[in-house]
Amino acid sequence: MQIGLIGAGKIGACLARKFKDAGHSVRIANSRGPETLADLAKEVGAMAVSVVDIAKQSDVLIISVPMKAIQQLPANLFDGARHDLIVVDTANYASFRDGRIESLEKGVPETKWVAEQLGRPVVKAFNSISIDSLRKRGRPKGSPERIALPVAGDDQRAKSVVIGLIDEIGFDGIDAGGLDASWRQQLGSPLYCTDLSASQLKEVMQDLTADDHAKLGERRDMALTRLAELRNGLITGDVTQLMRSLASLPGSLRSKLLQRRTKP
DSSP: OEEEEEOOSHHHHHHHHHHHHTTOEEEEEOTTOGGGGHHHHHHHTOEEOOHHHHGGGOSEEEEOSOGGGGGGSOTTTTTTOOTTOEEEEOOOOOHHHHOOOHHHHTTOOHHHHHHHHHTSOOEEOSSSSOHHHHHHOOOOTTOTTOOEEEEBOSOHHHHHHHHHHHHHTTOEEEEOOOGGGGGGGSTTSTTSSSOOOHHHHHHHHHHOOHHHHHTHHHHHHHHHHHHHTOTTGGGSTHHHHHHHHHSOOOHHHHHHHHTSOOOO
16 A cells, blocks of 8 residues: 655654555655655655645545644645545644644544645544554554554544554554544544553444543643653653543543553
């Protein structure tokens, strides 16, 4: 499969490596031009291309940039792209970094807003796992330690493809419904960076209510404050333990998870 990635930060670069290792053809792009990605492309075995060319060369296009950068993508980004191109959004909104986006502050699901900016159907995935877990915690199918990742979108075929890709890199992809429900995997939700198994994720996802949605912004801001206090930054396993401690998980599951240290 031809996989394109816009954004070569921690998540984007990690996904490029994993998909290349899984046997896919990988292209990477950023706003500064392909020459700035030469070292990463060589290391990963990917091809560095320009942003305006990447969509037309991809079956799946993963956009892994800060939310504020979505509006800065080229207007002709999708010129020449296949009509059934699958677009994946990995971003999480943080007002201190992205600036205040009023519709998101009012509770519009983040990827619905992204889809509106892009003018394309979008799948939400890879936003709910820490870089530490993404790098280290992929496991063979059937492993009791295998982490599940929610995948939200309105196109069933697109979701199925993304779920298949997630399976290939060592995680269980779980259909999390349409974009209206994608708030359940945003920062502030108990699905965010808590490294749940497939059965646990489904249990928690089904228990979330409209009241949880209404409180999501408050919980997001509290989580961001606590994340900024982590001694070793956001790339360590401490993120998972912190998110578990803050999450509104069912009591028995919360106690069970908090008793377990994150394994490397």
